Amino acid sequence: MAWKKDILSGWGSTWEMAKKKGRTKSEPRWYIAVAFVPAMLLVGILVYLLSIPPAPVSPTTQTSTGERIEAPDFKLKVITPEGLTDREFTFSSTRGSVVFLDFAFSWCPHCNNMAPIIKRLYQEYSQKGVVFVTVMGSSGSSPSASASFLS
Numbered sequence: 001m002a003w004k005k006d007i008l009s010g011w012g013s014t015w016e017m018a019k020k021k022g023r024t025k026s027e028p029r030w031y032i033a034v035a036f037v038p039a040m041l042l043v044g045i046l047v048y049l050l051s052i053p054p055a056p057v058s059p060t061t062q063t064s065t066g067e068r069i070e071a072p073d074f075k076l077k078v079i080t081p082e083g084l085t086d087r088e089f090t091f092s093s094t095r096g097s098v099v100f101l102d103f104a105f106s107w108c109p110h111c112n113n114m115a116p117i118i119k120r121l122y123q124e125y126s127q128k129g130v131v132f133v134t135v136m137g138s139s140g141s142s143p144s145a146s147a148s149f150l151s
Helices: 002-021 030-051 109-128 143-150
Strands: 075-080 083-090 099-104 131-136
Touching: 083 143, 099 109, 109 131
Parallel strands: 099 131
Antiparallel strands: 075 083
């Protein structure tokens, strides 16, 4: 049993030494350095980012260069809620006016959702001189489908 006492006392003395040094586990100290360096690097980056002055605020509106570019002219057949007419719309007839140009397809769900909003805009702004033009797409659509979309 003497060997057990020597082994136990040997462990006991190692344990006592570890407690005196403030360590109860035998972990190498380089673990502390590995954890400390990235933490300090993160703190340094955070301090740097917080010390950068904010960018100057630019005005929300931009000044025009004064150069005007005219929209190209085009012609379209006019479709009313009653159907296709013999009339033609020429874009050049709107020169000098503010034009709300909308492109829509009768089968498009987004276009169908936007139609009541555009109608309200038309009721409010057409009296102020804004010209509203809806160009109906022809892919998978017919003049009668476009007419029913307009009503």
